[in-house]
Amino acid sequence: MxxxxxxxxxxxxxxxxxxxxxxxxxxxxxxxxxxxxxxxxxxxxxxxxxxxxxxxxxxxxxxxxxxxxxxxxxxxxxxxxxxxxxxxxxxxxxxxxxxxxxxxxxxxxxxxxxxxxxxxxxxxxxxxxxxxxxxxxxxxxxxxxxxxxxxxxxxxxxxxxxxxxxxxxxxxxxxxxxxxxxxxxxxxxxxxxxxxxxxxxxxxxxxxxxxxxxxxxxxxxxxxxxxxxxxxxxxxxxxxxxxxGVGTPEDLLRGVELGVDMFDCVMPTRNARNGYAFTSRGTLKIRNARHRTADRPLDAECGCYTCTNFSRAYLHHLDKCGEILGSMLMTNHNLAYYHGLMARLRASIETGTLPTLASTLRDGWTALDEPF
Missing domain, CATH: 3.20.20.105 (Queuine tRNA-ribosyltransferase-like)
Incomplete structure (x- = not known):
């Protein structure tokens, strides 16, 4: 084979x-x-x-x-x-x-x-x-x-x-x-x-x-x-x-559109430990004060363990306190987001709908007022 x-x-x-x-x-x-x-x-x-x-x-x-x-x-x-x-x-x-x-x-x-x-x-x-x-x-x-x-x-x-x-x-x-x-x-x-x-x-x-x-x-x-x-x-x-060594969600999407099969990058894990979450609405920084009382998940469209069980307020608290659990939960989410993104791209190629998905993804990533 x-x-x-x-x-x-x-x-x-x-x-x-x-x-x-x-x-x-x-x-x-x-x-x-x-x-x-x-x-x-x-x-x-x-x-x-x-x-x-x-x-x-x-x-x-x-x-x-x-x-x-x-x-x-x-x-x-x-x-x-x-x-x-x-x-x-x-x-x-x-x-x-x-x-x-x-x-x-x-x-x-x-x-x-x-x-x-x-x-x-x-x-x-x-x-x-x-x-x-x-x-x-x-x-x-x-x-x-x-x-x-x-x-x-x-x-x-x-x-x-x-x-x-x-x-x-x-x-x-x-x-x-x-x-x-x-x-x-x-x-x-x-x-x-x-x-x-x-x-x-x-x-x-x-x-x-x-x-x-x-x-x-x-x-x-x-x-x-x-x-x-x-x-x-x-x-x-x-x-x-x-x-x-590439890269951001946009980099992955662009690479897939051009014919790339495999990617690696420290970005989802390293950025998680520094308080950045990748979401369907762009990238947010959990340590910003606006999240201190936010009783909602990182990404309402994500079903990962972090988004299912913990609020932005709790993740903000963990980050401010330097708790190891904060890095664990943020990393869990970022990797779940990356793998979920790749699964959606695979499915869209199978059904011939990649251009439609790509447009939806890019519209979402530019919607947040906290660009990375």
Missing amino acids: TAYELLATDGSARRGRLHTAHGAVETPVFMPCGTYGTVKAMTPAALETVGTQILLGNTFHLMLRPGDGVVRDLGGLHRFMDWPRPILTDSGGFQVFSLGDLRKISEDGVVFRSPVNGDRVPLTPERSMEVQRNLGSDIVMVFDECTPYPASVAEAERSMALSLRWAARCRRAYPTGGPGHLFGIVQGGMHPGLRRQSLEGLGEIGFEGYAIGGLSVGESKEEMDAVLVALLPLMPRDHARYLM
Whole structure:
């Protein structure tokens, strides 16, 4: 069986199914970030309750703590964190390249200073594949260099070419038929020609899915949209398409309209811990004084545990007091909202009504007087 099945389309939008060793994932899908083997403020049971199909783990951080060998010896990441569903792990590349002067790049890979204890740690394409194999990932990402923004054509081309050479090494270290699916990552900065070249090079190597990296790194919405409009029609129809590190509900809707299948972002969880709730009427900040006596849910259209049982006034109180429960309830709602949004998008693609739903969603998001 192939990794990805295309089930229906509506314009460029795609309704599909991704097959993994830990079950099928209905797409388009949003993946919460479980950086250290946990999605902050959520138990595994709560994640399942709000509709999480697949989550993202972080190779870089888990390699450093507790160590990929420890996770392997304890039965893999699924058993370690008691998560029975699929897991995608990033390669560690983005985190390494965000270290700035603490890392040195060469053809072989990267050597960096550990942010945990200052040790010098090498990370190569082969080592990244070893770590992700030890974690037991269902979807493994190639080790790449995240092209900085802004980058000239020459800078982006050098970075893209290095990432392609590393991708080939990842494929050799993690051959087809392995325990998980290996995804290539398209780089090339904001330059359409380089993006096309990267995609063609990855296609020659051959992967089970293809991701779009190097976006949501400081560029404007217009620049990101231009890259997606140019690139997505060129991507293989019979493989999953993953837009990395994106984003807001509007970003997800726009990505789905253009043909993206998979998304991840810290936004729903991080923003929840900072008092922001995503709703059908836009984004609201629960710590604002207007919510101190508001006896109504975050979102009247939401049936999550938070909206069913607690008022804005109570959530405002928890936030003001710095109570852990506040972060838990806000995160529960935001993830339920994101997963509910993706379920509605999947259903609308099946019925050919995505444009109608998109119009309804956008009208609602602009109705609130507290834009994010």
